Amino acid sequence: MTRIATSRRYLWSGYLLGFALGGFFDGILLHQILQWHHLLSTISPDDIRFQVAADGYFHALMYVIAAAGLWLLWASRSDPRASGRLLSGSILIGFGAWHVIDTLLSHWLLGIHRIRMDSPNPLFWDLLWLGLFGIVPLIIGWASAGPRDEDDRPPPRGQTVIRSLAALLVCGTGALALWPPRGNEFTTVLFAPGTSQGRIFEAIAAVNGELMWTDRSGELVVIRIPEEQSGLRLFGQGAILVSGAGLPPGCFNYAKI
Numbered sequence: 622m623t624r625i626a627t628s629r630r631y632l633w634s635g636y637l638l639g640f641a642l643g644g645f646f647d648g649i650l651l652h653q654i655l656q657w658h659h660l661l662s663t664i665s666p667d668d669i670r671f672q673v674a675a676d677g678y679f680h681a682l683m684y685v686i687a688a689a690g691l692w693l694l695w696a697s698r699s700d701p702r703a704s705g706r707l708l709s710g711s712i713l714i715g716f717g718a719w720h721v722i723d724t725l726l727s728h729w730l731l732g733i734h735r736i737r738m739d740s741p742n743p744l745f746w747d748l749l750w751l752g753l754f755g756i757v758p759l760i761i762g763w764a765s766a767g768p769r770d771e772d773d774r775p776p777p778r779g780q781t782v783i784r785s786l787a788a789l790l791v792c793g794t795g796a797l798a799l800w801p802p803r804g805n806e807f808t809t810v811l812f813a814p815g816t817s818q819g820r821i822f823e824a825i826a827a828v829n830g831e832l833m834w835t836d837r838s839g840e841l842v843v844i845r846i847p848e849e850q851s852g853l854r855l856f857g858q859g860a861i862l863v864s865g866a867g868l869p870p871g872c873f874n875y876a877k878i
Contacts, residue, residue, distance in 0.1 A: 631697040632711045632766070637690030639715020639762075643754070644683035646716075647723065651736065652676050660727075662734040670841040674811060677862050690715075710766025717759035724751045807833060808852050811862040812840045824858030 651657045659672040660679045666672070697703060727733050728747050736746035808830075812821055818839050825832055828851070830844040846852060852863045 628697075628700055628702045630693050631700045631703050632707065634690050634693035634697060635708045635711025635766075636715040636718070637686050637693065639712035639717075639758075640719045641683045641687035641690060641715075642712065643716040643719025643723075644679070644686070646754070647719070648676065648680050648683065652679075657736060658734040658738045660734060662738050663732055670811065670836050670838065673809070673841070674862065707766050710762045710764075713758040713762030714766060715762075717755050717757070717762060720751060720755035721759065724755060807843050807864075808846050809841070809843050809864040810852070810855055810860050812842075812859050813861050814840065816840055816859045820859055824855055824860065827858055828852065828854050 648660075652659055653676075659676050661672060661675045664671075694708075724747055728735050735743040736750045737743055740746055810824075812824070821839060821842065822832075825842070825844055828844075828846050830846045830850070832842060832844055834843040835841065855863050
């Protein structure tokens with residue numbers, strides 16, 4: 622019974638890591654780099670402050686799921702049935718499951734976004750993405766992590782390498798959302814609702830920043846900060862999100878203002 626429970630824990634570590642990687646892949650590529658959609662594109666589509674905040678908290682949730690997967694991976698380190706094949710297969714299953722669930726729930730049931738919001742045929746892109754990044758990884762993962770002979774396991778060293786690569790992949794993918802793209806001289810800052818304009822300007826002055834743009838509420842601003850200054854100081858001045866300076870950074874880093 623203990624061995625079965627441990628093996629399930631090992632598999633679930635891969636499922637969660639793959640699920641989080643699917644979310645990071647979706648958020649970083651589609652929300653930030655390509656900017657084909659946001660998490661809540663069909664809800665207040667013209668409110669960039671709302672869209673940026675929603676995408677940011679989406680990434681924060683993916684961090685929590687990835688952390689849970691890494692913890693389960695560490696907790697099952699002594700599992701005698703652990704193998705690189707099982708881990709990589711379960712990660713692919715989790716990755717594919719994310720895209721299947723996202724398509725069925727977010728695209729078709731709730732309708733909060735589609736893969737390409739600007740396409741005259743959004744169903745084509747939904748089905749293409751579902752096939753490439755949902756169904757295909759699920760099939761490959763199932764074939765890889767499916768039942769085999771009990772002795773069909775790589776040596777312990779191989780297990781260690783796979784675990785390390787999985788941890789580095791998750792941490793590295795998440796880190797892409799933490800830092801602004803190279804050459805980006807601007808920092809996007811979201812202040813708590815109700816923050817006075819006076820305090821916002823005091824916060825900008827505290828980091829020797831230069832105001833470049835603000836939305837109608839005045840609570841979402843784009844500023845230029847000298848290289849020697851840290852955006853982290855803005856959290857102490859009433860900011861709740863700062864591009865590249867903490868969680869959840871989300872799509873701040875690549876947002877087109």
